[in-house]
Amino acid sequence: MTPLEEEQAYVERCREGLRRMLDGARHNVIIGETVAGDRYSAERLGRHLKSLAKELGEDDGGPPFFGRLDFGPDVREHAGQRYHIGRRHVSADSGGRPLVIDWRAPVSRTFYQASARDPRGVTVRRRFGWAGGELTGFEDEHLDRGPVGEIGSGGAGRILTAEIERPRVGPMRDIVATIQPDQDDLVRAGLEESLCVQGGPGTGKTAVGLHRAAYLLYAHRKRLSRGGVLVLGPNRAFLGYISAVLPALGEVDVEQTTLDALLARVPVKGTDGPDAAVVKHDARMAEVLRRALHRRIGEPPEPLAVADGSFRWRVSQDELRRVAEQTRREAMPYGVGRERVIARVASLVRTRAEARGRTIDTAWTRLTARAVTAAVDAFWPAVRPEEVLFEVLGDCSEAAEGVLTTAERAAITWARPPRTYRSAAWTAADLILLDELAGLIERPQGYGHVIVDEAQDLSPMQCRAVARRSEHGSLTVLGDLAQGTTPWAARGWDEQMAHLGKPDAAIMSLTTGFRTPAAVVELANRLLAELAVDVPPSRSFRRDGRLRVLRGDDPAIVTAVLEALGHEGSIGVIAADASAGRLRAALTDAGLTVADGPTPDPSVRISVVPATLCKGLEYDHVVLAEPAEIVAAEERGLGRLYVALTRAVSRLDVVHSRPLPAPLTGDAV
Numbered sequence: 001m002t003p004l005e006e007e008q009a010y011v012e013r014c015r016e017g018l019r020r021m022l023d024g025a026r027h028n029v030i031i032g033e034t035v036a037g038d039r040y041s042a043e044r045l046g047r048h049l050k051s052l053a054k055e056l057g058e059d060d061g062g063p064p065f066f067g068r069l070d071f072g073p074d075v076r077e078h079a080g081q082r083y084h085i086g087r088r089h090v091s092a093d094s095g096g097r098p099l100v101i102d103w104r105a106p107v108s109r110t111f112y113q114a115s116a117r118d119p120r121g122v123t124v125r126r127r128f129g130w131a132g133g134e135l136t137g138f139e140d141e142h143l144d145r146g147p148v149g150e151i152g153s154g155g156a157g158r159i160l161t162a163e164i165e166r167p168r169v170g171p172m173r174d175i176v177a178t179i180q181p182d183q184d185d186l187v188r189a190g191l192e193e194s195l196c197v198q199g200g201p202g203t204g205k206t207a208v209g210l211h212r213a214a215y216l217l218y219a220h221r222k223r224l225s226r227g228g229v230l231v232l233g234p235n236r237a238f239l240g241y242i243s244a245v246l247p248a249l250g251e252v253d254v255e256q257t258t259l260d261a262l263l264a265r266v267p268v269k270g271t272d273g274p275d276a277a278v279v280k281h282d283a284r285m286a287e288v289l290r291r292a293l294h295r296r297i298g299e300p301p302e303p304l305a306v307a308d309g310s311f312r313w314r315v316s317q318d319e320l321r322r323v324a325e326q327t328r329r330e331a332m333p334y335g336v337g338r339e340r341v342i343a344r345v346a347s348l349v350r351t352r353a354e355a356r357g358r359t360i361d362t363a364w365t366r367l368t369a370r371a372v373t374a375a376v377d378a379f380w381p382a383v384r385p386e387e388v389l390f391e392v393l394g395d396c397s398e399a400a401e402g403v404l405t406t407a408e409r410a411a412i413t414w415a416r417p418p419r420t421y422r423s424a425a426w427t428a429a430d431l432i433l434l435d436e437l438a439g440l441i442e443r444p445q446g447y448g449h450v451i452v453d454e455a456q457d458l459s460p461m462q463c464r465a466v467a468r469r470s471e472h473g474s475l476t477v478l479g480d481l482a483q484g485t486t487p488w489a490a491r492g493w494d495e496q497m498a499h500l501g502k503p504d505a506a507i508m509s510l511t512t513g514f515r516t517p518a519a520v521v522e523l524a525n526r527l528l529a530e531l532a533v534d535v536p537p538s539r540s541f542r543r544d545g546r547l548r549v550l551r552g553d554d555p556a557i558v559t560a561v562l563e564a565l566g567h568e569g570s571i572g573v574i575a576a577d578a579s580a581g582r583l584r585a586a587l588t589d590a591g592l593t594v595a596d597g598p599t600p601d602p603s604v605r606i607s608v609v610p611a612t613l614c615k616g617l618e619y620d621h622v623v624l625a626e627p628a629e630i631v632a633a634e635e636r637g638l639g640r641l642y643v644a645l646t647r648a649v650s651r652l653d654v655v656h657s658r659p660l661p662a663p664l665t666g667d668a669v
């Protein structure tokens with residue numbers, strides 16, 4: 001047998017192993033459903049086994065491994081061993097050493113980290129090439145023979161390069177086969193560690209975040225089973241694009257959503273003017289809301305007297321005041337404080353009753369609780385976030401005194417206040433304020449780990465919403481200061497991390513771009529100086545690709561798209577939001593099938609993407625329409641253009657009839 005045939009035979013053994021695991025899991029589903037002791041455990045066991053069976057079933061036919069490590073004689077525990085590494089563990093029939101080792105297992109780390117300079121005991125690292133589920137070839141790096149095939153050492157291996165340069169179709173894929181050493185360090189950082197990753201476009205931040213989620217769930221499954229892992233992305237289109245990655249890695253239980261969706265306790269029915277939104281997203285609003293809420297705590301208006309048959313159990317006004325004062329000093333959330341006051345006053349009543357020989361039973365406790373709660377309502381009332389915000393947006397002169405300027409107060413005050421909080425048309429920014437208030441009243445349930453993508457765009461108030469959910473867990477913050485497009489986008493990470501509640505998190509960087517070809521990166525880098533952020537220019541891994549700057553209007557765009565159809569891969573037409581509809585119509589009139597906005601559907605090759613939705617996405621071929629219009633459309637339009645310019649994987653056509661924005665014009669264009 002040739003070495004390739006041997007590996008192909010090994011593939012068959014692995015597929016056999018997977019089939020056995022699948023049969024076992026299916027069998028256990030049947031048994032689990034009938035023999036588990038109680039309904040709860042039957043249901044849990046059944047669910048677990050079913051998802052395992054489903055997962056294994058779906059795996060059928062996919063490559064069971066992507067790499068192999070051969071260790072030399074000098075590594076104690078792995079001396080002379082050979083391991084195949086894959087997306088999932090495949091057990092051996094005899095129960096001995098697994099046929100395939102999960103990419104997240106400790107030994108697999110060597111696959112990503114070993115290099116000719118530091119072979120870590122590895123003699124050969126093998127990477128496999130696959131075509132439609134068939135093993136078609138492999139490539140060996142002899143790490144004991146000197147540096148070949150490393151990035152930065154004069155060219156990466158063929159299989160690695162092909163994977164990185166492959167045309168993109170459909171949704172985002174995992175990168176387990178080709179994770180780079182600096183990415184791997186971030187993926188495998190400890191669960192306690194909060195990280196901030198600054199990386200230029202296409203450096204793999206999103207990929208790293210998703211693989212980190214999968215890694216943490218593997219390495220700390222038990223600890224994360226309660227809190228769970230949350231992935232936050234900028235918009236639904238982005239989530240649609242990335243949502244298949246974690247399931248492909250066997251992780252189906254990660255919550256992936258947008259911050260807006262997470263905070264959507266009431267529907268958004270109103271809109272803010274730009275001035276109001278800027279004030280509402282400002283960190284000082286936290287103080288305004290805190291004051292507005294705590295102003296509700298007042299003086300007890302009268303003593304408490306609990307009528308109990310012929311007795312009256314009394315608590316004086318002074319005692320009530322003291323209890324409230326003491327609880328206030330303990331600085332707990334408003335609602336928790338209120339519960340504490342109720343409990344403390346009830347305990348005073350109880351002590352008094354017991355001293356007089358009263359028998360304390362459930363009926364007595366209920367009666368007292370009712371009376372005490374009614375008394376506490378008068379000076380520490382139960383309150384809903386909506387009631388407080390209703391009051392603040394009606395008139396915040398007291399709560400915002402010395403915090404907001406008169407103009408800022410006016411900006412957030414309703415021109416026509418609703419009659420009650422129930423009829424208020426809350427805006428998107430109000431939802432963040434309501435969440436802040438909800439968090440001041442009761443701590444929300446947190447996650448074990450939260451991954452936040454495009455974090456440069458979060459406002460201080462949005463950061464606080466994330467911080468509340470990761471107070472007892474850790475954070476992975478991903479972003480690029482140069483891609484900031486919101487009015488409140490961060491200019492530096494230290495301050496952003498402080499708002500996110502992890503001021504001491506390490507700030508790491510990724511600098512090699514894996515998406516955009518060098519010529520395109522060079523064009524985009526011309527904008528960096530104008531963006532007023534301190535980030536290094538990106539370097540591209542890719543030497544392929546094509547950049548064209550074409551003059552013309554809609555017909556030129558249609559022609560560029562028709563030409564792009566001659567190549568493989570997805571096509572994204574990125575245009576200023578105001579022009580997206582017109583371009584879609586022009587393409588449809590030309591007889592083309594066009595997706596309405598970004599789509600993960602691989603059967604529709606052309607999407608027209610409004611510039612404000614292109615963040616985080618990528619297309620094999622991008623036709624960028626009228627850059628000047630994109631820049632003019634919003635305050636941080638240059639940042640938006642920078643994002644739009646860096647979405648192309650293989651080819652970028654910039655089509656313009658108006659003059660190009662100044663920073664883009666240069667000798668090479």
Ligand SMILES: Nc1ncnc2c1ncn2[C@@H]1O[C@H](COP(=O)(O)OP(=O)(O)OP(=O)(O)O)[C@@H](O)[C@H]1O
Nearest residue numbers: 175178179180201202203204205206207514515616
């Ligand atoms: N190690 C790698 N091997 C193969 N492909 C990679 C690797 N790292 C990143 N990529 C690919 O590069 C592209 C860009 O990655 P990703 O979207 O994670 O970058 P990003 O830093 O989040 O980009 P942006 O900030 O521009 O949205 C993706 O197609 C991803 O699969």
